[in-house]
Amino acid sequence: MIKIKFYSLIRMHLGINEVEINANSISIExxxxxxxxxxxxxxxxxxxNNNHQIIHGTMILINGRNIVHLDGLxxxxxxxxxxxxxxxxxxx
Amino acid sequence: xFQRNIQFWGEEKxxxxxxxxxxxxxxxxxxxxxxxxxxxxxxxxxxxIDKDTVEISNLNRQILFDQNDLGKSKVEVAxxxxxxxxxxxxxxxxxxxxxxMKKQTLPHFSGxxxxxxxxxxRFELEKVLLPNHFLVHGGVQNDxxxxxxxxxxxxxxxKEIYPGVHLPVSVPIVPQTVQAIGSLMVQEIINxxxxxxxxxxxxxxLELSDFSMFKVKxxx
Numbered sequence: 001m002i003k004i005k006f007y008s009l010i011r012m013h014l015g016i017n018e019v020e021i022n023a024n025s026i027s028i029e030x031x032x033x034x035x036x037x038x039x040x041x042x043x044x045x046x047x048x049n050n051n052h053q054i055i056h057g058t059m060i061l062i063n064g065r066n067i068v069h070l071d072g073l074x075x076x077x078x079x080x081x082x083x084x085x086x087x088x089x090x091x092x
Numbered sequence: 093x094f095q096r097n098i099q100f101w102g103e104e105k106x107x108x109x110x111x112x113x114x115x116x117x118x119x120x121x122x123x124x125x126x127x128x129x130x131x132x133x134x135x136x137x138x139x140x141i142d143k144d145t146v147e148i149s150n151l152n153r154q155i156l157f158d159q160n161d162l163g164k165s166k167v168e169v170a171x172x173x174x175x176x177x178x179x180x181x182x183x184x185x186x187x188x189x190x191x192x193m194k195k196q197t198l199p200h201f202s203g204x205x206x207x208x209x210x211x212x213x214r215f216e217l218e219k220v221l222l223p224n225h226f227l228v229h230g231g232v233q234n235d236x237x238x239x240x241x242x243x244x245x246x247x248x249x250x251k252e253i254y255p256g257v258h259l260p261v262s263v264p265i266v267p268q269t270v271q272a273i274g275s276l277m278v279q280e281i282i283n284x285x286x287x288x289x290x291x292x293x294x295x296x297x298l299e300l301s302d303f304s305m306f307k308v309k310x311x312x
Contacts, residue, residue, distance in 0.1 A: 007297045007306060008236040017304075057259045064293075064311035068255040084308045086297060089233035089273075090259030092122045092209035 002077055004035050007086035014041055028062065028083070029073040047085065048073065059086050093178060094134045105286060106134055112285050113137035113182075115201040117190050117217050119144075119166045121153035121265055122230050123207035125274025126281070128155060130205075131174045133282060137182040138174065139201055140167045143189045153267040190217045203284055205277060206230060206250075211258060215251045218242060226284040228291075230277045233263045235300040237273035240310065241280055241291040248293075248312050268300060 005018045021034050032044050047058045052073070054060065060067045061084040067075045077083065098106050112135055116123050119142040127138060146154070146161040146169060154166075161169045167185035175181055184199055190213055198220060204227040208214050214229065221227050227242040229250055242250060276298065283289050295308045 005306075005308075007308070008299060009234070011299070012301065054256075057257050059254070059257075061308065061310070064309035066253065066255060069252070086238075086308070087233075088254060088257065088259075089231040089237045089263070089269075090209070090211060090257075091232045091263040091265045092118045092120045092207045092230070 002031060002079065002081050002083065004031070004083040004085065007084065008089075009087050010043060010046060010085055013046070014039060014043055023077070024079040025076060027073065028060065028067055028075045028077055031077050031083070057087050057090070059084070059088060061085075097134055101286075108285055109134045109282070110136045112202045113139065113200060114203055114205055114281060115139040115141065115198065115220075116205045116207055117141050117213075118207035118209060119154075119156070119170050120150070120207060120209055121267075121270030122232065122274045122277065123205070124154045124156040124170065125271055126205045126207055126230075126277050127170055127174055128177075129275060129278035130281065131177050131181055133278065134178075135181065137184070137201075139184045139186070139199060140170055141186045141188070141190055141193060142166045142170075143187055153265055153270045155267075155271070189213070190220075193220065201225070203227065203281060205281060207274075207277075209263075211250075211254055214254075215249075218250050226289065228277050228280045228284065230273050232265050232269045232273050233259075235266060235269050237269055237298055239273060239276055239280060239291060239296045239298075240294065241284060241289045243289075243292060246292055248310060253295075253310060272298060272300060 001020045002023055003020050019035050049055050116127055144166050145163055146157045156170045156173045165187050167187050171183040171185050206229040223244050230239050280291050293310050297306045
C-alpha cells in the first residue's frame with residue numbers, strides 16, 4: 001500500500017486526511033489519478049496545470065522529498081512510500 | 093518580571109535568554125506576535141527589520157499597533173512598545189528590506205525569526221544565516237500555517253524545501269492564525285536557544301478549523 005496524506009486547503013477540499021492506494025512502481029501522477037478514482041473526487045487539477053506542470057505553491061513530497069527534486073510528476077513510487085500534499089501558507 | 097518563567101524553566105535558562113539575540117525579519121502579523129512573545133520570555137536583544145509603515149489594514153492582526161500608530165514606521169513603533177514592556181530589552185531597528193541588508197551590516201544574532209510575507213524575500217533572508225545559527229520559518233494563510241527550523245548543513249534551505257514557490261504577497265489572514273503560529277514560532281525559537289530544536293527536517297502544519305496539528309518529515 002502507498003499512503004497519501006492531505007493537509008490544509010486540499011484536506012479541507014477532500015474532507016479526508018489520507019487515503020491508501022494498492023499500487024507499486026508507478027508514477028506519482030498515476031498514483032494521484034488512482035487516488036481520485038478511489039476517493040471519487042477530483043483534486044489533481046489543483047496541483048497540476050493544463051501544461052502538465054506542478055502549480056507553483058504546491059508541495060508534493062515522497063517520503064519527505066519534494067518531487068521537484070526527483071523526477072517531477074514522473075517520479076516513481078513504490079509499496080510502503082508515504083506521500084504528503086499541501087500548499088504552504090505564504091503570509092507573515 | 094520573569095518570576096513565572098523562572099518557576100517553569102529555571103534561572104539558568106532565563107540567563108540564556110537574557111544573553112540571546114534574535115533577528116526578526118518582517119514586523120507584520122507573525123513578527124508582532126514573535127517580538128511580543130520573545131520580549132515577555134526575557135530575551136536580551138531583538139533586531140527588527142521591516143521597511144513598512146503601519147496601515148489600517150494591518151490592525152486586524154498586528155498586535156503591537158493601534159490607530160495612533162497609522163503612518164508611523166513599524167520598527168520604531170514596535171521598539172517603543174516592546175521597551176515599554178521590558179525597558180531592559182535592547183532593540184536595534186532597520187527600516188529597510190532584507191534584500192538591501194548586507195551580512196556585514198547586521199549586528200550579532202543567535203538566530204532568525206522568518207516572519208516575512210513572501211517567499212522571494214525569505215530566500216534572500218536565509219542567505220544571511222551563518223553556520224551553527226538557526227532560522228525558524230513561519231508562514232500563514234487563511235486559518236492554517238506551517239513552521240520549520242532551518243540550520244545550514246543540517247537541513248535543506250527554504251529554497252530547497254519550497255522550490256519554485258511564488259505565492260501572492262497579499263493573502264487572506266485572520267488574527268487567530270498569526271497568534272497561534274507566532275506563539276508556536278516563539279516556542280521553537282526558545283527550543284533552539286535551549287539547544288533542543290524540535291522541527292529540524294520536520295514541518296509542523298497547524299489547521300485551526302478543526303484544531304489539527306501534524307508533523308511532516310522533510311528529507312535532505
